Amino acid sequence: MASVLRTGIDLIEVHRIANLKPEIRSRFLARVYTEAELEYCGGRNERLSGRFACKEAVSKALGTGIGTIGWQEIEILNDSNGMPILFLHGKATQISETLGILQWSVSISHIRNLAVAMAVGTG
Numbered sequence: 001m002a003s004v005l006r007t008g009i010d011l012i013e014v015h016r017i018a019n020l021k022p023e024i025r026s027r028f029l030a031r032v033y034t035e036a037e038l039e040y041c042g043g044r045n046e047r048l049s050g051r052f053a054c055k056e057a058v059s060k061a062l063g064t065g066i067g068t069i070g071w072q073e074i075e076i077l078n079d080s081n082g083m084p085i086l087f088l089h090g091k092a093t094q095i096s097e098t099l100g101i102l103q104w105s106v107s108i109s110h111i112r113n114l115a116v117a118m119a120v121g122t123g
Contacts, residue, residue: 003122003123004099004100004101004102004121004122004123005120005121005122006061006062006063006099006101006120006121006122007060007061007118007119007120007121008056008057008058008059008060008061008062008118008119009057009060009116009117009118009119010052010053010054010056010057010060010116010117011053011114011115011116012049012052012053012114012115012116013049013113013114014045014046014049014110014112014113014114014115015113016049017045017048017049017052018045018049029048031071031072032052032055032071032072033048033051033071033072034072034075036075036077037051037075037076037077040077040078046110046111046112046115047110049110049115050108050109050110050115050116050117051076051108051117052115053108053115053116053117054074054076054084054086054106054108054117054119055071055074055076056117057106057117057118057119058074058086058088058092058104058106058119059074060119061119061120061121062092062095062096062099062121063095063099064095068091068095069090069091069092069095070090070091070092072089073088073089073090073091073092073093074086074088074089074092075087075088075089076108084106084107084108085106086104086105086106086119088104096121099121099123100123101121101122101123102122102123103121103122103123104119104120104121104122105119105120105122106118106119106120
């Protein structure tokens, strides 16, 4: 069986999250992020943006985009050293398994006005 290598990358301007109108922001946060992600981010726009970019990168690696899977089916938490760890749920898990992806690695970086994330799935 051939090796599987799937990659995705995404870049977002932090102001896209930071400048959401309050009435839109609360609905957006509830739709996109899990409770654990929101707790970690603590309202910090650069962290929210990094997680958003990471979810997009994973959806690209899966070959689906977000339309096929829900935002919260891709969850990015952190290990005890602060390294981001990917957890897939629902349809995202099924697609990953169908593609033969056995392991994931994600990386997130941000500066004042940009956040970038990369996802690599191997099998």
